[in-house]
Amino acid sequence: MKSAADVVIVGGGCMGASVAYxxxxxxxTNVLLLERETLLGAxxxxxxxxxxxxxxxxxxxxxxxxESIRLLERFADEVGHSIxxxxxxxxxxxxxxxxxxVFQKNVALQRSLxxxxxxxxxxxxxxxxxxxxxxxxxxxxxxxxxGIADPNGVTMGFAKAAQAAGATxxxxxxxxxxxxxxxxxxxxxxxxxxxxxxxxxxxxxxxARQVGRLAGVDVPVDPIRRHIFIAALDGAPDTARVxxxxxxxxxxxxxxxxHREGAGVLFGMGDPRETPTYDTTVxxxxxxxxxxxxxxxxxxxxxxxxxxxWAGLYEMSPDANPIIGPAPSLEGFxxxxxxxxxxxxxxxxxxxxxxxxxxxxDPGIDTTPFSPARFSAAPIAGERYVV
Ligand SMILES: Cc1cc2nc3c(=O)[nH]c(=O)nc-3n(C[C@H](O)[C@H](O)[C@H](O)COP(=O)(O)OP(=O)(O)OC[C@H]3O[C@@H](n4cnc5c(N)ncnc54)[C@H](O)[C@@H]3O)c2cc1C
Numbered sequence: 001m002k003s004a005a006d007v008v009i010v011g012g013g014c015m016g017a018s019v020a021y022x023x024x025x026x027x028x029t030n031v032l033l034l035e036r037e038t039l040l041g042a043x044x045x046x047x048x049x050x051x052x053x054x055x056x057x058x059x060x061x062x063x064x065x066x067e068s069i070r071l072l073e074r075f076a077d078e079v080g081h082s083i084x085x086x087x088x089x090x091x092x093x094x095x096x097x098x099x100x101x102v103f104q105k106n107v108a109l110q111r112s113l114x115x116x117x118x119x120x121x122x123x124x125x126x127x128x129x130x131x132x133x134x135x136x137x138x139x140x141x142x143x144x145x146x147g148i149a150d151p152n153g154v155t156m157g158f159a160k161a162a163q164a165a166g167a168t169x170x171x172x173x174x175x176x177x178x179x180x181x182x183x184x185x186x187x188x189x190x191x192x193x194x195x196x197x198x199x200x201x202x203x204x205x206x207x208a209r210q211v212g213r214l215a216g217v218d219v220p221v222d223p224i225r226r227h228i229f230i231a232a233l234d235g236a237p238d239t240a241r242v243x244x245x246x247x248x249x250x251x252x253x254x255x256x257x258x259h260r261e262g263a264g265v266l267f268g269m270g271d272p273r274e275t276p277t278y279d280t281t282v283x284x285x286x287x288x289x290x291x292x293x294x295x296x297x298x299x300x301x302x303x304x305x306x307x308x309x310w311a312g313l314y315e316m317s318p319d320a321n322p323i324i325g326p327a328p329s330l331e332g333f334x335x336x337x338x339x340x341x342x343x344x345x346x347x348x349x350x351x352x353x354x355x356x357x358x359x360x361x362d363p364g365i366d367t368t369p370f371s372p373a374r375f376s377a378a379p380i381a382g383e384r385y386v387v
Contacts, residue, residue: 001170004196005032007358008188009203010175010211012037013045014151014344015336016203017158018351019358020167021079026359029166032197033159034190036174041155043205045344047280047312049228049257049266051248052345053090053146054115057106057384060321060369061342062113067349067365072149081157083149086246090146091128093137093297095253100139102384103252107141118142129249131241131300148246148259151344158351178215178333185215185332199358201334206278206313208323208337217327220375221338222276223313227286231265231304241300249297255387256293264307267294270387280311314341319382324350324370325357334358335372341386 006028009016012035020033037043052072054065075083094100110117118141125140126132134140159169170192177189178200187196202219204211212219233242243249243260250257258267269290271283287306295302317323317338327333336354339346353370356363368374 001173001190001192002032002168002195003193006030006197007032007199007201008195008197009033009201010188011035011043011203011205012040012159012169012171013043013203013205014041014155014158014347015205015351016201017155017162018347019201019203019336019354020162020169021158022352022355023358024162024165024167026355026361028359031162031167032195033167033169034173034175035169035171038172040159040169040171041152044312044315045151045155045205047228047310048151048344049259049268050148050151050344051090052149053248054110054143055090055092055117055141055146055385057102058321058369058381059109059113060366061346061383062110062115063365064346064349066113066115067352068346069145071348072154075154075157079157079161081153081160083153083157085147085149087145087147088245088247089128089142089144090248090250091125092141093125093134093249093251094139095136095251097138099252103139103141115143116145129243129247131243131298132249133297133299135296146248148248154344154347175211175214180215180330183331185330199332199334201336201354201358203336205337206315208315208335215327215330215333217330217333219323219335219337220318221323222316223278224274224316225277225280225311226268226270226314226341227282227309227311228266228268229287229290229309230261230307231267231301232307233264233300233304242298250387251293251297252387254293256290256297257387258294258298265298265301265304267301269293278313280313282309282311315343316340318375320386321383322346322350322370323372324354325367325372328373340383
């Protein structure tokens, strides 16, 4: 393994790969990415639902989406890897007065930033997704440029393009220490040796707090388990009972969501009882609660069987906004953490912004809402659309 690098990135998920790619695009090519697993994308990135949307509740996150989706749309041409991006839209179903009020305000915000979002009644929402039952739905929002993409494709695309430009990626290497001198980073220690470096990027996803501790920096990120279930539809997919497109449907008040996945249906829902854990064992006793909501919205699921399920970890920050930028207390230590369940889709813009900050360039976007220093100051309006 190299014994020195200009930048060491800890973590080979979509974030670490995006930072590596964008650094090389800025001419910083002596970059070493260290991933402790045998494969890249083995953390949260490999367990996510692939959802990509413009529909967020804060200007900062909407801006991350606008930039990220632009790159995802031209990913194959620009980064050189296919990502199976289906822009069949995201449909949010709203059943409470409170949600309707919040979404009305946020649709105005999204439109003011140039996002084409439709406000729909229940009947119009029902027509967008075959088999959807809209009983009790008061209103809905739909953005046709939202969609589903392949997290592995995005991660491998960024990683391969970074390697082609000179970055080095080492797998099966765990970072075990971060050495500092006079308030700045000087080296990382890893299971295959020591690497001298003035810059370390914490791209450790749900393990960000642990990697922060190696440098003596408190990174307020908690791992929260989330499940995904895949329903097999008996026989050939019945396009009269389930959507034929990849439209993502989100029942906002319950957080139940689904989209077509191959011949079946992928679905999930948040469990408010979850507390921080690194345990990703599937809690099968949670499934009946999900099914109770699921069959109300997509009755075809009543006759389906669960072909498989997995659990992954959301990397939650205190305000559900990402943490992007230099750690306030340690020079040379940069954070790209806390994406709170929507990091895959923001990895293109987040990686670009962090690369600019490392390179000393103006990121061209207000980074205050992402500032690692914000938790010691007055609270910032957090993200409301966490599903
Ligand atoms: C069930 C589920 C569904 C989701 N659905 C969506 C979705 O639809 N859309 C969306 O945008 N996002 C979604 N997400 C969130 C998204 O997956 C994450 O925000 C994103 O993957 C975070 O990427 P990351 O690179 O920061 O973290 P990770 O992918 O977890 O990568 C961190 C890496 O760091 C490595 N690492 C940790 N410690 C060390 C160390 N000491 N040394 C070396 N390596 C180390 C880990 O092995 C890991 O590979 C979902 C997440 C889950 C769990």
